Structures are given as C-alpha cells and as structure tokens.
Amino acid sequence: MGNTVSIKDIARKFKCAPSTISRALNDHPMINIDTRKTIQEYANKIGYQKNTISLSLLNHCSKTLGVIIPSISHYHETAIIEGLEAILQPAGYLLNICVTNESHALEREYLDRLVANRVDAICISLSQETFDYSLNEHIDLAISRSLPIIFMDRFYHALDVDRVITDDFKGAFMATEHLIQMGCQRIAHLHGPRGITVSQQRFKGYEACLKKYGRNVEDELVKQVMFSPESAVEATKFLLDQKAKPDGIFAVNDEVCFGAMKVIQERNYKIPEDIALVGFDDIPLAAFAPIALSSVSRQSKKIGEQSAQLFLSKMNGISDHQQVTLEPELIIRESSQRNHYS
Amino acid sequence: MGNTVSIKDIARKFKCAPSTISRALNDHPMINIDTRKTIQEYANKIGYQKNTISLSLLNHCSKTLGVIIPSISHYHETAIIEGLEAILQPAGYLLNICVTNESHALEREYLDRLVANRVDAICISLSQETFDYSLNEHIDLAISRSLPIIFMDRFYHALDVDRVITDDFKGAFMATEHLIQMGCQRIAHLHGPRGITVSQQRFKGYEACLKKYGRNVEDELVKQVMFSPESAVEATKFLLDQKAKPDGIFAVNDEVCFGAMKVIQERNYKIPEDIALVGFDDIPLAAFAPIALSSVSRQSKKIGEQSAQLFLSKMNGISDHQQVTLEPELIIRESSQRNHYS
DNA sequence: GATTCAATTGCAAACGTTTGCGTAATTTTT
DNA sequence: AAAAATTACGCAAACGTTTGCAATTGAATC
Structure with missing residues (x-):
C-alpha cells in the first residue's frame, strides 16, 4: 500500500523527468541506451510494478473481461471458465467473475459494477429470473453504450448479439x-x-x-x-x-x-x-x-474458448455480430x- | 467505449465546474438542493456511470480482490469461491479469479498482474510446483510491499501470515x-x-x-x-x-x-x-x-467466507496476522x- | 564562428474523479 | 449601513502513466 514505488519516485532518484523513466522502461529508442539500462536495472532491483490502473484510465482499456454466470457449482460452468482462461491468460487479460445465483437483482448490480470498472467486454449467461420475466433493460443499456456483450448458453435476443451456444x-x-x-x-x-x-x-x-x-x-x-x-x-x-x-x-x-x-x-x-x-x-x-x-x-470448455476468441476478434475490430453454435456429442x-x- | 459520458461532459451541459457535478452526484450538502436534484436526474437519465478506475487511482484502493487457485474443477474450490463472493459482494468487492493449473510460472505471472492491477488483497492457494520446490520469492515480494495475502488451504510459512485452513x-x-x-x-x-x-x-x-x-x-x-x-x-x-x-x-x-x-x-x-x-x-x-x-x-464454503471476513477485518485496520482453523465434520x-x- | 542537424531530455496535457481552499454572492447580525 | 456570517460554487492539485512537442546539448557542416 504505502510502499509502492511510482515512476515519479524513480525520476526523483535519477533527477530526471517521469517521462524519461517511462520511456526508458518501455525501451524507447529515443532514450540513451546506457541510461535506459541503468534505469531498467534499478527498477528491477526495487521491484517496480507498473500501475495498470493509470494505464486503463489513459487508454480506455482495462485488459479485464467481466464474466457473469448464474452458478459456479457445476462442471459446465467451471469448464467454461477454464476455457475462457485458457485463451485469455496468454492474451494478457484478467477475469472478473460474478456469480448471480440466478438472481436478476444481483445480475443487474454486477453488470453495473463491471461497467463502472470499465471492463473491456462481458461474457454473460443470463439468470433464470432475467429470463422468466424478460428483464433486459440492463442488458440493453450496456449494449447501447457499445460495451461488447457475449452471451453464453442463454441469450434473449434472436439477432444482433454475439453468442456462443451448444445445439x-x-x-x-x-x-x-x-x-x-x-x-x-x-x-x-x-x-x-x-x-x-x-x-x-x-x-x-x-x-x-x-x-x-x-x-x-x-x-x-x-x-x-x-x-x-x-x-x-x-x-x-x-x-x-x-x-x-x-x-x-x-x-x-x-x-x-x-x-x-x-x-x-x-x-x-x-x-x-x-x-x-x-x-x-x-x-x-x-x-x-x-x-x-x-x-x-x-x-463446455469449448464454449469458453470460443467466447474468448470471439471477444478477441471484436477487440481486433471485427464489428459484426457472430453466432457460434457448437455440436453436441x-x-x-x-x-x-x-x-x-x- | 466512445459514448461513455464523464463528469466533464455533464459539467459542460450545465455550464459549471466538474467539481460541482461530482459533489452533486455524491449528495454533498454544500451544493444547492435543487441543482443537486436536477443534476442527479439528468445523470440518471443519460445513464451516467461513475468511472471506478479514476477512483482507484485516487484512493489507492480498487475494491477488487485477487484470487489465485490451482484449479477450479472440484467442488472444494468452487465452494470457496461461492463463500468469498457471498461475503464480498455485499461489501462491494469484485473478484479477479486466476487459475494456475498447479503451475508455478502461471502463479508468478498472475501474482504480478494482480499487483499491477492494484488489487486490495490476494487470496491464494499455492500451486503444487510452488510447494514442491519452495519457490516463494514472488510471495515474499508481494508481502514486502505490504499487500495483504491470505493463504487458503496451502501455505508455506508457519508464522507471520494470514491463513484459513481446515484441520x-x-x-x-x-x-x-x-x-x-x-x-x-x-x-x-x-x-x-x-x-x-x-x-x-x-x-x-x-x-x-x-x-x-x-x-x-x-x-x-x-x-x-x-x-x-x-x-x-x-x-x-x-x-x-x-x-x-x-x-x-x-x-x-x-x-x-x-x-x-x-x-x-x-x-x-x-x-x-x-x-x-x-x-x-x-x-x-x-x-x-x-x-x-x-x-x-x-x-469448503466456510473457508471462502472466513477468508473474506479476514480480509475485511484487515481493511478495517486489524494488522496482526490471523490464523483460522476450521473443524472438519x-x-x-x-x-x-x-x-x-x- | 555561425548554422544546421541529430541525439537526448523535459514540459505539459490528458485520462476521470475527488477535495481543500479560495471567492464570490447573498443573508444575517450588530 | 457596515461588518460578519452563511451559502454556493470554481480553481487547481492529486493519483500514475504516456506522448506530442519544445528545448537543450553537443557535434558536425559550411
């Protein structure tokens, strides 16, 4: 907490501007090769860790995916998570996993929080209550602010959404x-x-x-x-x-x-x-x-993998909605x- | 993405300072009751969502807990997660769940990323590899920057750590x-x-x-x-x-x-x-x-619950290490x- | 010796929000 | 009517990082 070291601290140490440190740590060719090495070594020594939060703020991108699922106690759901993680870990993403217990109220709240946290996208399997009463304003709202939403298993729209389901x-x-x-x-x-x-x-x-x-x-x-x-x-x-x-x-x-x-x-x-x-x-x-x-x-695992890949393809600019249907065996x-x- | 609305946008709309909007939205008594209501209604209408990231940056607190577990495919682990969520959801926290598949390398990487993401604490169940070879520099490093770490089930230190285990x-x-x-x-x-x-x-x-x-x-x-x-x-x-x-x-x-x-x-x-x-x-x-x-x-669920409560008590300033041992039945x-x- | 050029580095703004302090405008007190 | 107090709001800094542009330095060219 208190003892986290920032780029400014290092700058003070080297009597130079924060921007120099930033560039040095990012191996920017503009910075002298020797100072670069010196700074990198020092940063390494004191265990400097880049503050991702400031980056998220700057880049409008949190490298985090929200996952909303009704339950986590069955093989199917855990396998989905394993699938997501298998693809997204190498891509540098973290997972924010939210379990709704089939409650619509919780689903709404989690969705809000994920939006507030500016996750890059949300993979969701709708809760039973959301389903039963077709309560989807929260989803529509999220979609309207062009937050990518990928439906897994359960979805409420026939068209115009991204989804991965099994037949x-x-x-x-x-x-x-x-x-x-x-x-x-x-x-x-x-x-x-x-x-x-x-x-x-x-x-x-x-x-x-x-x-x-x-x-x-x-x-x-x-x-x-x-x-x-x-x-x-x-x-x-x-x-x-x-x-x-x-x-x-x-x-x-x-x-x-x-x-x-x-x-x-x-x-x-x-x-x-x-x-x-x-x-x-x-x-x-x-x-x-x-x-x-x-x-x-x-x-099940493939559902997670495909959802993750669908998400990555959206991050790469593919904007039309995709609907993946997996074959049961x-x-x-x-x-x-x-x-x-x- | 592009169409997210910020406090500055609202300020422009009302021809006032961002600080006024901020205070209005937080029901600060310093702001006139009428303008307050007007601003709140407008914010509500257009679906304004506070950007938590900037808050995290400001408050050095992300309202997020990192969870590192070796696997997620057994009842025990999913029950732990359910327990964590049961306590931490009402407290306003989100969970960053990372599955290591018993790999030390992955555990290190996840730990680094969670630190970079400035999670408020980490609940961890060590990977088998970490155990086998007593590879704990990454843990020591995290502890040394006074990031609260709570061990679940598996731990490597006898003393001086927080942990929740079953006997x-x-x-x-x-x-x-x-x-x-x-x-x-x-x-x-x-x-x-x-x-x-x-x-x-x-x-x-x-x-x-x-x-x-x-x-x-x-x-x-x-x-x-x-x-x-x-x-x-x-x-x-x-x-x-x-x-x-x-x-x-x-x-x-x-x-x-x-x-x-x-x-x-x-x-x-x-x-x-x-x-x-x-x-x-x-x-x-x-x-x-x-x-x-x-x-x-x-x-298993209680392990999660107790870990979560241990974390909350640490957030409330209780700084000495706690070791909870649950009774098997x-x-x-x-x-x-x-x-x-x- | 003045000028140009390349190599380094610093400045400042930006991301979105909060908050201490300053400052008007209005009201109350003397 | 002047002074004091109250109300309502704005300014600017801060959190940590990146990045376009300006500035400095030194060397090379004319």
Whole structure:
C-alpha cells in the first residue's frame, strides 16, 4: 500500500523527468541506451510494478473481461471458465467473475459494477429470473453504450448479439434417438427448470425426436426438476409410480441422473435392461456413476474458448455480430448400452 | 467505449465546474438542493456511470480482490469461491479469479498482474510446483510491499501470515478412527499428490490414528493418486492385489472414492461389508455414489467466507496476522456404516 | 564562428474523479 | 449601513502513466 514505488519516485532518484523513466522502461529508442539500462536495472532491483490502473484510465482499456454466470457449482460452468482462461491468460487479460445465483437483482448490480470498472467486454449467461420475466433493460443499456456483450448458453435476443451456444436441441434429439434405437418404448424426460433456454431446447429436441418416430410426448412421462440429484429423487419416484412405467429416461443433466439412478436401484430395476438412462453435460464423474452414465457432451470448455476468441476478434475490430453454435456429442456408456437393437 | 459520458461532459451541459457535478452526484450538502436534484436526474437519465478506475487511482484502493487457485474443477474450490463472493459482494468487492493449473510460472505471472492491477488483497492457494520446490520469492515480494495475502488451504510459512485452513489432520484422524470403530483391521490409504500440505496432513492424521490404536502404517497399503477418479483405478487395483487385502480404505478425496468403488465392485467385493470406504470433501454427489459415500466435510464454503471476513477485518485496520482453523465434520453414510462395532 | 542537424531530455496535457481552499454572492447580525 | 456570517460554487492539485512537442546539448557542416 504505502510502499509502492511510482515512476515519479524513480525520476526523483535519477533527477530526471517521469517521462524519461517511462520511456526508458518501455525501451524507447529515443532514450540513451546506457541510461535506459541503468534505469531498467534499478527498477528491477526495487521491484517496480507498473500501475495498470493509470494505464486503463489513459487508454480506455482495462485488459479485464467481466464474466457473469448464474452458478459456479457445476462442471459446465467451471469448464467454461477454464476455457475462457485458457485463451485469455496468454492474451494478457484478467477475469472478473460474478456469480448471480440466478438472481436478476444481483445480475443487474454486477453488470453495473463491471461497467463502472470499465471492463473491456462481458461474457454473460443470463439468470433464470432475467429470463422468466424478460428483464433486459440492463442488458440493453450496456449494449447501447457499445460495451461488447457475449452471451453464453442463454441469450434473449434472436439477432444482433454475439453468442456462443451448444445445439441443445440436437443433443437432446441425439440422446432420445439413441434410446429409441436401444429399443426403449416409453421414454421419459426429466425436464430442467422452466424458463431457461437450455431446458426448453432439450425438451424440444426430445419432443421432436419422439415425433419423428411417430410417438407423442406423454405428460405423465415428463417431470420437472432442478439441476441437482436431490430434486431428481422425487421426480423419478413419480415416473416409476406411473401405471405404465418408462423404460428409458432422458434427463436434463448428469447430476439429475445420479439422483434418478438412486431411486431406480432402490426399486430394484436394472439399468439399462429395465430402464436405460442418458444424461447431459458429460461430467467427469459420469463414467463413475453406479452404472457408467451415457451422456451428451456439450463441449463446455469449448464454449469458453470460443467466447474468448470471439471477444478477441471484436477487440481486433471485427464489428459484426457472430453466432457460434457448437455440436453436441453423444457419449455412450453402460447406462444405455443394451446390445440389442430395435 | 466512445459514448461513455464523464463528469466533464455533464459539467459542460450545465455550464459549471466538474467539481460541482461530482459533489452533486455524491449528495454533498454544500451544493444547492435543487441543482443537486436536477443534476442527479439528468445523470440518471443519460445513464451516467461513475468511472471506478479514476477512483482507484485516487484512493489507492480498487475494491477488487485477487484470487489465485490451482484449479477450479472440484467442488472444494468452487465452494470457496461461492463463500468469498457471498461475503464480498455485499461489501462491494469484485473478484479477479486466476487459475494456475498447479503451475508455478502461471502463479508468478498472475501474482504480478494482480499487483499491477492494484488489487486490495490476494487470496491464494499455492500451486503444487510452488510447494514442491519452495519457490516463494514472488510471495515474499508481494508481502514486502505490504499487500495483504491470505493463504487458503496451502501455505508455506508457519508464522507471520494470514491463513484459513481446515484441520485436515484431525479430519483424517476422525475418518480413520471411524473405520477402526467399524471393525476394519487393515485400513489402506489412497494418498494425495506429494508435496501438497493437504495430502501430507491427511496422511499424518491417518498415521497418527493407526498409531493410537497400536497399529503401523504398512507401505503396501498406502498408494499415491491424483485428485481424480481415473487415477484411483490403478491404485485401488494395486491395493486389492495385495496378499492381505485391506478391509477399509480412507481416500484423500471423494472423486478418488468414485474410482475406487468402480474397481471394488468390479471385483465383486461388497461395500461396506468387505471393504469400508471413507472420502474427503463431502462433494454434492457423495450421497449419490454407487454406495452412498461417507466423507469428511471440510466446510469448503466456510473457508471462502472466513477468508473474506479476514480480509475485511484487515481493511478495517486489524494488522496482526490471523490464523483460522476450521473443524472438519465426519458425515457417515452407507459406504462405512457396518452396524457392528469392534 | 555561425548554422544546421541529430541525439537526448523535459514540459505539459490528458485520462476521470475527488477535495481543500479560495471567492464570490447573498443573508444575517450588530 | 457596515461588518460578519452563511451559502454556493470554481480553481487547481492529486493519483500514475504516456506522448506530442519544445528545448537543450553537443557535434558536425559550411
């Protein structure tokens, strides 16, 4: 705090102007080579550290990226952050990470603070509340002051924004089709929280696939859950309590599958023989579930990487909006591998 | 970028000095109540946002905390971040989160950048490399410029630093003792990566407990793993290949237990009857493991909360170093619950 | 010896905000 | 009516750095 040394301090030491020190430290050819070296060595010795804040003020550029996410407790989100960091660290950027807990109020506040901090751009995954009530004035305001905003996963505009998403519809379609090919006749769906694009898209993919094979969505085979195993317990019990039980379940994510497995095994059904199971996200523990879990990978880390690259390309002057859609990948493991085909 | 409005712009609009605008916006009583309101309304209308950067420059305080962690892919680390955020968001702070991937070089670089960015303090969990080779000049340098540094989990100094840790030794002791009370005769340990305090402390707790009960650590019952289920597979096979197999395993963390369970079940041993299992961290999926997993909770979120509070207390002028040690808690589930006592 | 040129270095403004102090203008007190 | 007090605002410096331009120095040219 008190003992940070500035360029002025060094200037006093050398009895010269701050500008000379600045140029010397930046290896400006205008400064005599010898004085340059002397100054650099001295600065090094006393551990001088350039004050980036003054630079930010001067250059209108903070070399910092704001990240707003609803949660940080799932593999998907941490992988996104890892992806962002993998690209932006070498580029000299720091990350300001803000977790909204799905709260719109917090999202607004964080957005304001990031703007006040003059981050160079914001990567955001909208909160559920923002979604539910289409509360997007804060986003519009940020966009209107031409702050680059990159949407990840969840976005509210169809056009005119930058975004990186995975094709959840397609992923859900693939998962459902796989269950059909494994001979499942009654495929249930553990539906994610309402209002979130990701949940909706996965349901639509499930629906579309059933339709393609001449089947209909049966209301009693679709049950809503949160993104946690706990919430899946009750929902799975509900499904298993139906007169005509499902023989396949496509769940909105892998954590939910862990909850579902617990219930299925308690009731002594066999996975995948009695009930086949496919999740979403391909979390690291998926392969180590009670029965190794089939899952749709949405390349979470790549979402972060692509968002970062999209940001960098904007910094380089590419101004038209880009929309990147990543391909999901179905990873088949024991929980759905029946070895008999329909 | 271009269209951000400053206090000077507003001053021009009102044909007055910037200082008047500043005071008006800060509700300074020196300014006439009416002009104050007028200016505030105008600022509000055009969406004026105070430039925090200039304030940071002025006040030598950035309202930002640097966080350096080796990884972000486990529950423990994300919970720490949640804890930090829970306390620091209401206090008006933002988090600069840096993930080192256990690399010393990256840790150095991030530390430098955070210093250059004049964060108000740094919460750090040292990288494995920093640990292995005791490379701590960068830390010493940061401390020497009286930047508050708070160590989480891993630290290198015994004294004279601020730190928040969990009593890993005690947690490991509790876990081992629990296995002994469940009647285990040969208790193995899946040892974490060498050089990391957490691994060492947990081993020592295991060792001390065995000693207390008149047993010795047997080399062939201690196998080293990484913090992942994959790495546990081979290690567990090694343990099960011993002439005298273990009938209890204490593992360095829960992910490792998932890997171990896979192997144990493949070999048709029963958990907990043949082999009882206890992990560490109490991750959210622990209760949903193939056999609900007993685990030692180290109150990860609380580590973040306490670190944040320690930081705030330092900001309030408390200058002597504080060392907080949290109590671990043993959560007993099926994987170790044998219902028969020795 | 005066002039030009190149090589170094200093000056000052700029980024956006706050704040102590000075100064008008207005009101109150004597 | 003069003096004192109050109210409301402006000036300028400060935070740390960069950068265009001016200024100084010394050497080289005519």
